[in-house]
Amino acid sequence: MITVQIEGQPNQVKPFLDDLQRHPTIELLHHEVKNKGMTGQVDVQVTCYVKHLPKHRLKVVQLVTEEGAEIHIPFLDLVNVEIEEGKKVFAGRVFDVFA
Numbered sequence: 636m637i638t639v640q641i642e643g644q645p646n647q648v649k650p651f652l653d654d655l656q657r658h659p660t661i662e663l664l665h666h667e668v669k670n671k672g673m674t675g676q677v678d679v680q681v682t683c684y685v686k687h688l689p690k691h692r693l694k695v696v697q698l699v700t701e702e703g704a705e706i707h708i709p710f711l712d713l714v715n716v717e718i719e720e721g722k723k724v725f726a727g728r729v730f731d732v733f734a
């Protein structure tokens with residue numbers, strides 16, 4: 636685990652954290668915000684605990700249908716973003732081993 640300290644105004648720190656979370660070789664385990672949260676003009680201090688996974692390029696997305704069947708989709712360099720609560724967008728490179 637690696638600890639990363641980020642300091643700055645919330646309008647700059649928040650987009651940086653979003654980019655950090657989307658990076659395919661970094662897993663953001665947890666972050667702690669100091670100095671009154673992520674709003675306003677007061678500088679905030681965020682401590683992030685991350686794992687660096689340089690060889691962890693392949694990830695499998697598992698979807699479950701309404702009937703309970705499982706669909707597994709392997710992605711290279713997967714980017715996973717939650718655009719709102721309960722809604723996620725997945726992007727990456729998909730390959731067909733039979734093509």
